[in-house]
Amino acid sequence: MFEKFEQYLIEKAGLNEQEIAAVRAVSVEKKIRKKHYLLQEGNVCVNNCFVVKGCLRLYFVGEDGTEHILRFAVENWWMSDQESLNNGIPSKNNIDALEDSEVILISQADYVNLQMTIPKVCEMVERIKARSLEASQRRILSNISFSAEEKYKNFIKTYPDIFYRIPLRMIASYLGFSRETLSRIRSQFVQK
Amino acid sequence: MFEKFEQYLIEKAGLNEQEIAAVRAVSVEKKIRKKHYLLQEGNVCVNNCFVVKGCLRLYFVGEDGTEHILRFAVENWWMSDQESLNNGIPSKNNIDALEDSEVILISQADYVNLQMTIPKVCEMVERIKARSLEASQRRILSNISFSAEEKYKNFIKTYPDIFYRIPLRMIASYLGFSRETLSRIRSQFVQK
DNA sequence: CGATTCTTTGAAAACAGTCAATCTGTGTGG
DNA sequence: CCACACAGATTGACTGTTTTCAAAGAATCG
Numbered sequence: 001m002f003e004k005f006e007q008y009l010i011e012k013a014g015l016n017e018q019e020i021a022a023v024r025a026v027s028v029e030k031k032i033r034k035k036h037y038l039l040q041e042g043n044v045c046v047n048n049c050f051v052v053k054g055c056l057r058l059y060f061v062g063e064d065g066t067e068h069i070l071r072f073a074v075e076n077w078w079m080s081d082q083e084s085l086n087n088g089i090p091s092k093n094n095i096d097a098l099e100d101s102e103v104i105l106i107s108q109a110d111y112v113n114l115q116m117t118i119p120k121v122c123e124m125v126e127r128i129k130a131r132s133l134e135a136s137q138r139r140i141l142s143n144i145s146f147s148a149e150e151k152y153k154n155f156i157k158t159y160p161d162i163f164y165r166i167p168l169r170m171i172a173s174y175l176g177f178s179r180e181t182l183s184r185i186r187s188q189f190v191q192k
Numbered sequence: 193m194f195e196k197f198e199q200y201l202i203e204k205a206g207l208n209e210q211e212i213a214a215v216r217a218v219s220v221e222k223k224i225r226k227k228h229y230l231l232q233e234g235n236v237c238v239n240n241c242f243v244v245k246g247c248l249r250l251y252f253v254g255e256d257g258t259e260h261i262l263r264f265a266v267e268n269w270w271m272s273d274q275e276s277l278n279n280g281i282p283s284k285n286n287i288d289a290l291e292d293s294e295v296i297l298i299s300q301a302d303y304v305n306l307q308m309t310i311p312k313v314c315e316m317v318e319r320i321k322a323r324s325l326e327a328s329q330r331r332i333l334s335n336i337s338f339s340a341e342e343k344y345k346n347f348i349k350t351y352p353d354i355f356y357r358i359p360l361r362m363i364a365s366y367l368g369f370s371r372e373t374l375s376r377i378r379s380q381f382v383q384k
Numbered sequence: 385c386g387a388t389t390c391t392t393t394g395a396a397a398a399c400a401g402t403c404a405a406t407c408t409g410t411g412t413g414g
Numbered sequence: 415c416c417a418c419a420c421a422g423a424t425t426g427a428c429t430g431t432t433t434t435c436a437a438a439g440a441a442t443c444g
Contacts, residue, residue, distance in 0.1 A: 060333055068337040070329065083326045129321055134275045136328035137262060141252055143335035144368030145260040148400075167422065176336030181400055183424050340432080359390060373432055375392050 001029045004052045005104045008076055013124035022118065026110035032056075032097040038079075039095040045084035047105040051077050054101025055165060059173070060093050069174040072098075072162050078128065079103075098166060143176060149185050151175045193221045196244045197296045200268055205316035214310065218302035224248075224289040230271075231287040237276035239297040243269050246293025247357060251365070252285045261366040264290075264354050270320065271295075290358060335368060341377050343367045 002024060009015045009023060028047075032038055038056060039045050049056070056079050058071040070093065073079035084091035085108055106114070115122040142151055155175060156163050163171070168186075169179035194216060201207045201215060220239075224230055230248060231237050241248070248271050250263040262285065265271035276283035277300055298306070307314040334343055347367060348355050355363070360378075361371035 060337065062337055066337070068333060070333060082322070082329065086322050086326070129325065130274070130278050133321065133325055133328065134278070136325065136332065137274065139332055140328065140335065141260060141262060143332065144366070145252065145254055145258070169422070174336070178401055179423075180402080180425085184400090187424075361390070370433060371391075372393085372434080376432090379392075 001052050001102050002027060002104065004075075005050055008050070012127075013120045015118070015120055019118050019120065023106075023114060023121070026106055026114065028105040030103050030105055032101045032103060034097050034100050037094060037096045038103070039081060039084075039091055039093070041092060041094050042090050044088055045081040045091050045095075047080065047107055048085070048111045049073075049079045049095075050104040050106075051075055051079060052102040052104060054103075055098040055162075056095055056101060056103075057098055057170065058093055058095050067173055068176075069170055072159075072166065072174070074162055074165075098170070148175070148177050148181055149188075151177075152182065152185055193244050193294050194219060194296065196267075197242055200242070204319075205312045207310070207312055211310050211312065215298075215306060215313070218298055218306065220297040222295050222297055224293045224295060226289050226292050229286060229288045230295070231273060231276075231283055231285070233284060233286050234282050236280055237273040237283050237287075239272065239299055240277070240303045241265075241271045241287075242296040242298070243267055243271060244294040244296060246295075247290040247354075248287055248293060248295075249290055249362065250285055250287050259365055260368075261362055264351075264358065264362075264366070266354055266357075290362075340367070340369050340373055341380075343369075344374065344377055 005027065006020055006024075009020055015023070032054070038049060041061065051073050053075060056073045057069055058073075058079060058081060059067045059069045061067055071079070079095060081091045081093050081095065083089070084093075115125055142154055146154060152171070152175060155171060168182055172179045172182040175182070197219065198212055198216075201212055207215070224246070230241060233253065243265050245267060248265045249261055250265075250271060250273060251259045251261045253259055263271070271287060273283045273285050273287065275281070276285075307317055334346055338346060344363070344367060347363060360374055364371045364374040367374070
């Protein structure tokens with residue numbers, strides 16, 4: 001399972017064998033079955049999680065029980081609840097698996113340590129964070145300025161790979177409207 | 193004008209005199225009159241901008257001419273278009289002043305250099321970025337899960353200081369609905 | 385004071401949410 | 415292999431919310 005992560009580290013950070021060994025030393029492999037949790041509301045998120053295989057979602061459950069999906073993560077994406085991880089506070093969100101998945105876990109302490117001891121890891125993490133912030137910015141723009149139909153089209157264009165493997169009701173949740181609305185948008189679509 | 197920034201650097205990063213001198217050496221003071229631009233669509237954002245006094249907004253102009261406000265920045269906030277700044281590409285957004293403002297500009301090159309030469313600056317920037325990402329996450333959750341009224345209440349609670357100095361139509365734009373809707377939400381409010 | 389900008393209001397139309405029923409595909413156990 | 419349950423998707427009727435457009439009312443500034 002680690003090989004895919006190793007690939008990633010070579011490609012994205014340009015690590016040498018020694019450095020990869022250092023990462024491996026603090027990596028924990030884990031399998032998560034579909035519908036099982038990686039993180040549950042109320043617990044502190046202590047791990048950085050790299051998705052080797054499968055698909056995870058980060059979501060918030062409202063008072064009325066409605067799920068609001070904040071992020072998806074598929075192969076070669078990182079997933080965690082940043083707020084909980086950074087501040088060591090209980091998470092308000094859940095992470096679970098939408099497919100049988102394989103992940104690499106690195107505790108926050110080890111993760112920070114890797115950044116301090118391996119400059120290339122530090123740079124990689126910087127790039128990831130920067131892109132993550134840019135993506136958030138784009139999503140906010142989509143949220144406040146697009147119509148439901150535009151949001152949907154934009155999602156397909158932005159994440160074609162994620163789109164086809166996730167139930168539509170979850171895409172609706174991610175975009176911020178009901179599954180029925182999404183269904184009606186799609187049916188208009190077909191007629192054109 | 194630099195004194196306020198100096199204060200900030202002492203408080204937030206714990207810099208000593210020597211380090212502050214290094215920051216000062218690359219800082220440019222600038223005044224921006226109300227309604228004037230700091231950045232215009234199509235130009236590359238090359239500066240990190242610290243707001244000493246006043247209020248700025250970052251916004252996108254849609255094809256139909258509608259303004260969509262991505263962020264505000266008041267005293268002691270940083271403002272830039274991250275996507276343009278990080279990647280050296282033309283910005284899709286505008287930054288202008290909502291009040292007569294005073295800012296400190298530090299070019300991206302100098303900014304990165306300060307981070308590399310002064311560890312305390314690096315740490316401070318890390319903290320800012322982390323909090324920025326968390327704030328984005330919370331805003332996305334608000335966007336996809338709150339009603340218009342809840343979004344408005346939440347804005348007032350989160351940014352009471354910003355709220356009272358910005359036209360309501362801009363708050364509506366920031367929250368993603370029309371000024372008329374905001375007006376009606378407010379009038380319901382008064383009756384309770 | 386007049387001009388400008390901002391806010392409010394009203395009425396109609398467009399849009400989205402809710403609830404309940406139906407349809408579809410998948411997989412399981414008899 | 416069939417019957418059944420299950421999860422997901424769709425549809426219709428109804429309700430509630432938001433937008434749009436136009437007009438009028440405040441507030442602010444020179």
